[in-house]
Amino acid sequence: MIEIGSFIKLQRTKQGMTLGELADGIVSVSYLSKIENLKTHASPEIIRLLCNRLGIKLDSSNEDVIKEKCEKWYGMLFEVNDQQEIMDTYQEIQEMMDKNLSDSLLMFEIHKIRYFTMIGEIDKALKKINELNEIANNFNPTQQFYWYKFKGNYYSVNRDYNQAIYFYKKSEEKMVRVDIGEDEDADLKYTIAVTYSELRNTLEAIDYAKEALSIFMKQYNFHRCAQCHIVLGISYRRIKMYEKAIKNYNLAKHLAELNNNKQVNQQTTYNLGNLYSTIGNHEKAIQYYREVVEDDAIYPQEKLTAITSLIKEYYNVGKLDETKEMIQIALDIVDSVKNSVYYKQFYYIIYTYTYLINKENENFKSLVKDKFIPYLKKNGDYGNLVTYSNMLANHFASQGKYKESVKYYKLANKTYEKLINL
Template sequence: MGILVEIGSFIKLQRQKKEMTQGELAKGVVSLSYLSKIENKKTEASPEVIQMLCTRLGIQLDNELETTIQEKCKEWYSMLFEVNDKEEIIEKHHEVQALMDTNLTNSLLMFEIHKVRYYLVLGKFEEALDKINELNDVSSSFDNLHQFYWYKFRGNYNSLNGEFYQAIRLYKLAEEKLNQIELEDKEIGDLQYTIAVTHSKLRNTLEVIDYAGKAMDLFQREYNFIRCAQCHILLGISYRRIKMYDKAIKNYNLAKHLGELNKDNQVIQLTNLNLGYLYAAKGDTEDAISYFVEVAGDERVAHSERLGAITALIKEYYTILNYDKSEEMINKASELLEIAKKDVYTGLFEYIIQTYTYAINKEHEKFRMLVTDTFIPYLKENKDYANLVIYSKMLAEHLEDLGKYKESVKYYKLANSTYEELINL
């Protein structure tokens, strides 16, 4: 693609970045209406006009730098898809941004689109949304490759905000671009893996198995065994949900083996966490607790996984009436919550901790009000059917113990109907 194809979008983005009005940029160079036509690709400006506009924007035209810029962009893009130190990602971004600010380059739009991913990696969701809104103005100039990443990164944004149906819609639009562009296997595999993860959030089990299998085939070709391990974990979750426990365990063990071969602690402990969930689903409390303890005690594990393990231990200990250990885990989870609030959405964990605190302390009215008035509506809103079954049943049993049989029946029915909906998803 030639520079002139992107020049209108380039000038518009750089003008907005420098907070210049069209009038300020056009003054003494071109008419306001002519600049508007250039920015909206309704006319092709002469090289002389481009030169004058770029000079006013403080941008040089140096074709010799194009290869260097492309290489540095590619290096930065790859950092956004692997586990990298965030400070290194930020430092590389500043380096590339400095080149973008002073040079006319074909790489600008792709660089700006990747900023959506960049802000998401850093947990800056508002900045990601601002960038999406800013790029909407120039999205009509995107070619097929631009559109692929545009759809994919917007899908990432929706997914991280819990909008999984919208995320799937965008990922499918990205997938439709695959037969119109050339991408490396690892890029195609990453999209297929991402689609599998999102289907898993929506409990579309057959789609998860399909897409995780496709992604793993591509990752195997690349000898990327950590990504293969991630696919095995997804497959394990899917087989667990349809109660094919042997197949689930086989996939978890393969994931763990690959994690151990590559000395990847995150993969090992994510596998342990899911093995804990599997044995908890089977009712094997002792085995479930042993796996959850592994994860809960490892400070190298991501906050979300550790909180998942600790809150799972609260439930398991409560189930076997070991209230002292359950309370110990509540205290541990509360401490970790304060640290985790910076980088994890903690709403669900907070509800779980408070629910079990009231239950253990026999604060019956507080327990009932929290679960009926706040927790259950929250789970319904977030379509968290698995937890809706657990806490509807817990509330029903609590009300039954208090002799409130009519009210307890209501929540037993909710648990049963939700379970039916869950297994039919």
Template sequence: MEIGSFIKLQRVKQGMTQEDLADGIVSMSYLSKIENQRTEASPEVISMLCTRLGIELDSEKDITIKEKCENWFNMLFEVNDKNEIVEAYNELSELLAIVRSDSLMMFEIHKIRYFLILGEYANALEQINKLNEVSGSFDSLHLFYWYKFKGNFSSLNGEFSQAMRMYKLSEEKLNQIQISQNQLADLQYTISVTHSKLRNTLETIEYANKAIDVFQREYNFVRCAQCHIVLGIAYRRIKMYEKSIKHYNLARHLGDLNNSKQVIQQTNQNLGYLYSAIGDSKEAIKFFVEVVEDDEVQISERLSAITNLIKEHYKIHNFNEAINNIEKANKLLQLAENSLFYELYYYIIHTFTYAINEENEKFTSLVMEDFIPYLRKQKDYANLIVYSNMLARHLELQGRYKDSVKYYKLANLTYEEVVNI
């Protein structure tokens, strides 16, 4: 990392203006030239600027920092204990606050990924905004991760088209850099998942197969299992159910071999979707129950499973079981009060509560005035189709045929939009 870029990054991090840093050392215009690498300052000037920033110039410490950074980057790449990740982050933050290191820029870029792993989305956005100011000095390797992590941020915010643009920019850097095969496959897997979100089924299959080829060679079987799940979803969508089940079973087998609860329950969740799609509610319920009853599964996954369980019981008119699961779902929802997904599950749970209790006015008001506008804003097309149809059928039974047609039309238009994405 060039010294000018390093000084600029440290100044921005510390909230100093060019005037603050330059005062009594150099002119502001000269500092600007140093920061933008339009001039080469003397060692004395660099030393004074670094002293004002509170930075040591120590090449021996930089070697240690580089090793620690590489270990921390790898921790962010694989599934690791969050406490260990935080501990390593705090140690590196202290070191990089006082020592000049060529690893600083990569550390700052990886902080975006770090905040996303911890669920600190506001901090991730703040970090992106800070780095925008110095992104003009990024080399190809920096840009690879910069685009990738910005894509991660957009994806977690439901902005999948923007995420895909970022991932493609990251992919364009591959012929200019050297990265591990696992890192390459991770990007390919991430692109596959994003194509899946965008309902680009053929591209989903293409990129998942690219990723799985690499993960197999690297004996990374948990990541292989994740690819099998994505392939299972893709084949389910094009109604190749036997092939879908084959991939899910492979994922489940690999999850069992590696004792990965996450993989096992993701597979169960998706097998539930599959059997629901083919009308086998009994099998669908069996798989959703496995996810709901596993306390080690993330709250978001358990909420997804239990709301799907409610839907299945409602579909087969098993209203007592649906009500029992609504009570459980409300308890889980309390644990997710400050999460990004709280609003979605709140609407789903209350939609079925009002429908089962025949609270027609509350049902119509919630779905028409709150839930459907929320889904449209989130561009959640799959749920928009489901709940537009549900509202349309409800209105039809109430004799409100004009309103019913409006929501049937919305469901059909949304379906066409999904097909044409």
């Protein structure tokens, strides 16, 4: 059951009310602080007065209904579901929470971090984290498990993967103390695998993906199995075990088709393009990238990811007309992802190749040197840092600026060494 002090503190913080404003005429500020921090038990009359000022009814008659709706909503946040339904259910629960003292409140508030992150309201997710920090010391082990996991989600979306893995591992520590079920166990293992993959800790990514896969296989969860096979495919590609990579991608594609999951199918197709690009089979890479781009059901961000890959492939094989075609398509839709954390990367890639093709040398140099390379360094994107450092080095060499050229060749080589040692 939620402690009344934690409930009062949470509601006061959400409403932007100071201790003094809530305490005025009811209790002293110091006494209210003790109530909120569970250092004293207030009388029922004081609790009633404080809740009245907060606009909260001390009514638990709807507890069973609230709990049932919350459990349904938590499940909706797990899988790919209709976003409007998720948002409508959230509003319905919120209205009930605003009027009732519910044992489900803290868990609902913690799940809001996941919810806001999922719908792209990143600022609201951070605000919720800051609100809950005030009472996090009072969370029970189950609440702590989700608290750490969803904080990890927040940092992952912001591409701070080191912070994300820190919180995911804290969540994993709590998991041994609570009964959360195999679904949550597998989901956390998969999430850790993805994060290790982003950090290019390939062996850890493989281990966690295999653990998650073994659970999802027992549950016949084809969607999640396919996601695990994609992580394994990416990992094996990175350590140049290409046959294993292709095997896992094909398994992912087969499972996605069985489950009629277009999004996973698109992800697999794109990653097959990456694999063939890596081994120098540009025709096959282009074939897979185009398959993604030409899918009408694809989201703009995924489409731009495939388009920018096609821009690079076409340019590298000297097909400039096709490169220009892809640049124009990218320019037509790039503004639709302005709120994405990947927007800048799309923008920089599009204009890097635009300036190259149009021989706008000063614009190219200024963009790549002063903006794109610092951006890649900041985000730890070593793969692209190697690519664009070499590109800039080649540009300087072609202009006879050998001192500048050597500087960026060295950056590319140093970054590559770091990349293969990760």
